[in-house]
Amino acid sequence: MPSRDKSITDMPKKRSTFLLSVLCFGMAFLYIPMFLLIVYSFNYSKIVSVWGGLSTRWYISLFESEEIWSALMLSLKIAIVNATFATLFGTLAGLALARFRHFRGRTLFTGMISAPLVMPEVITGLSLLLLFITLGDLIGWPEKRGITTITIAHITFSLAYVAVIIESRLSGIGETLEEAALDLGAKPLRVMMDITLPLLAPGMLAGWLLAFTLSLDDLVIASFVSGPGSSTLPMLIYSRVKLGLKPDINALATMIILAVAMGVLIAGWILIRQQKQRERDAQLAGAK
Amino acid sequence: MSTQERDAFLDRPWKDSTAEPFIRIEGVTKRFGAFTAVEAVSLDIYKGELFSLLGGSGCGKTTLLRMLAGFEEPTAGHIYIDGVDMVDVPAYARPVNMMFQSYALFPHMSVEDNVAYGLKRDGVPKAETSQRVADMLSMVELLELQKRKPHQLSGGQRQRVALARALVKRPKLLLLDEPLAALDKRLREQTQFELMNIQDQLGVTFIVVTHDQEEAMTLSTRIAVMDHGQIIQVGEPSEVYERPQTKDIANFIGTINMFDGEVMSSNDSFLLRCPKISKPLKLPSQTELNIGQQVTLAIRPEKIKMTLEDPHDPSRITLRGEVLEFAYMGNISIYRVKIEGEVVLQITIPNLDRMAERKIEWDDQVFISWHPDNSLVLRD
Structure with a gap:
């Protein structure tokens, strides 16, 4: 018997060393490159891969670089406008998918909404480029490609993601709450404002953030539909890589990592607070 | 007709051939594609009744209830409530309220706002709204919890909020979809009697959908037993129990x-x-x-x-x-x-x-x- 007791107490310990090493390996794999990037952003040397002592000169040069700032601002502008419109249209599409069961062309609509999710980006980009050129020739709009065409292109594919999020959120909520509001005398538009939209708000926020990220991240489609003088940040970084990397890109990347880390920390903090609130509510419900 | 006879009819209007039914369901059929959920159902329900639709799952009882509420349109037939044909009346304009099986409380509103919602939609003045909400909440003994959100309530409390929300508009007809199914046995028995008391106090006509024959027996003035979309027997609980018309009914009830x-x-x-x-x-x-x-x-x-x-x-x-x-x-x-x-x-x-x-x-x-x-x- 003692030997069995021992094996029981030993088991979790052994497993935990194994798990711990796997965890460390995975974490290292994911985060060492980023760590190196941060370290090298403080590198004095002009050559990215050679260490030349500590310095913040690339941060200074970053803040002085007109080109990078304007690219960043352009990317943010496009991302915000894109996210807003994609959320608007995506929500409408999601509502149509989840709440209108029978309408002519429903299957076609469903397929067309989800097509951008699986379509290779090069094809989306190329087809949009052709569309813009044809339109420009036929009706004179868009005159030239730039911020407008990139934004339109981004909206077309990110609204598909928003529509999927909204649809699944709507099926999760179910129709009973809307029926209950109807039953209590609210007309359909009123039900939308009072019940559907408030309950959909978290889904819409998630959709907005996803569309924002997708836009900020996109290189391929933007490359197709952008014009002279309208380089987004990913396009700028990519062209820099081709021309030979300057360490100020490391500094920029470090700043982006910092921003993302802050975002994740804040989100985590909010989640923990909500969790605690839920536990308190559950206790309250059980108390009486 | 002697006074004695008339007194007997006061409690049992369905025995009186001259009584005017409050709800008249006439040859109502509902098809979903090739599937017939409700088939040629005709039913008269009188004012102040606590009427049960009893049957197993898929027998069409909930579909019938949803047609009364206005969430589904009959494929054929008519529904009259208080003499008015309901065919073209949308759900929000019917003098009917429903208590949902899942209670369907609005999760983003407090208990108070949930109950007040229907009155606000009707444009009832603020002072009257808060008075009626308070009265209703004290009747279901939830006045001190009025600021809570639905997820901060227990199952029994939610059920009472749902009941208060449906009753506060003083509907002519209250529909209850499996009102007690989500409660545990002890609470269910207690709530059964509360429901009967409330119904008696307010004189509202109740139609209850249930699969629980015991519940139907204790609650109802009359029971309609449904199977495969049809009504196979209508009668007082004792009639349905003592004189079931088919083997299926006899087996289903007791x-x-x-x-x-x-x-x-x-x-x-x-x-x-x-x-x-x-x-x-x-x-x-x-x-x-x-x-x-x-x-x-x-x-x-x-x-x-x-x-x-x-x-x-x-x-x-x-x-x-x-x-x-x-x-x-x-x-x-x-x-x-x-x-x-x-x-x-x-x-x-x-x-x-x-x-x-x-x-x-x-x-x-x-x-x-x-x-x-x-x-x-x-x-x-």
Whole structure:
């Protein structure tokens, strides 16, 4: 018997060393490159891969670089406008998918909404480029490609993601709450404002953030539909890589990592607070 | 009509052929594609009734309720509420409120706002709204929890909020979809009586959908038993229990023992020749039967008497049997008795006397007997 007791107490310990090493390996794999990037952003040397002592000169040069700032601002502008419109249209599409069961062309609509999710980006980009050129020739709009065409292109594919999020959120909520509001005398538009939209708000926020990220991240489609003088940040970084990397890109990347880390920390903090609130509510419900 | 008769009709308007029904369902059919959920249902429901739609899952009871609420449109037929045809009236304009099975409380609103929602939509003045909400919440004993959100309430509290929200608009008709299904047994029994009291106080007509026959029996003035989209029997709980019209109803509502056989006649009454039992069983009088007809004799477990000695009562049917097993339930005991070596009957005996000299137990040889008029004849 003692030997069995021992094996029981030993088991979790052994497993935990194994798990711990796997965890460390995975974490290292994911985060060492980023760590190196941060370290090298403080590198004095002009050559990215050679260490030349500590310095913040690339941060200074970053803040002085007109080109990078304007690219960043352009990317943010496009991302915000894109996210807003994609959320608007995506929500409408999601509502149509989840709440209108029978309408002519429903299957076609469903397929067309989800097509951008699986379509290779090069094809989306190329087809949009052709569309813009044809339109420009036929009706004179868009005159030239730039911020407008990139934004339109981004909206077309990110609204598909928003529509999927909204649809699944709507099926999760179910129709009973809307029926209950109807039953209590609210007309359909009123039900939308009072019940559907408030309950959909978290889904819409998630959709907005996803569309924002997708836009900020996109290189391929933007490359197709952008014009002279309208380089987004990913396009700028990519062209820099081709021309030979300057360490100020490391500094920029470090700043982006910092921003993302802050975002994740804040989100985590909010989640923990909500969790605690839920536990308190559950206790309250059980108390009486 | 004598005053006595009229008084009887006051409580039972469905017995009065001149009474005007409050809800008239006329030949209502609902199809979903090729599937017929409700088929040619006609039903009259009177003011102040607590009417139950009883049936298993998929029998069409919820679809019928949803048509009354206005969430589904009948494929054919008409629904009149208080004399008004409801076909073109949308759900939000009907004088009907519903209590949903899942309660459907708005999760982002407090208890108070949930209850006030319907009054706000009707444009009831603020002061009156808060007064009526407070009155309703105190009636369901939730006044001190009015600021809470639904997820901060227990199941029973949510059920009461849902009831208050549906009643605060003083609807002419309240629809309840499995109102007690989500509650545990003790709470369910308690809430049953609360529901009946509230219904009595407010005089609102209730239509309850339920799959629980006990619930339907205790709550209702009348029950409509549904199966495969059709109504197979309508009646007061005692009628449905004592005089079920088909084998299915008899089996669905409570337990019943059945003997299949062929009708034969003796000098003054009809007998049933049952191939599994050696002696013919006397059928209840006042039943129209033909000789040679195949029928089923049915008898409820509590209507059978079980004794250790032969009762020697010529008016009763007496058979010999052997106790196979029994279950002590506290108030009653349930016995399974094998008669004639083949047929097993269920018998319930109330535990009236704690000091009974000799309890009937396993393997006891017993006499079972019943009066023919307590049995039923069922046709397929």
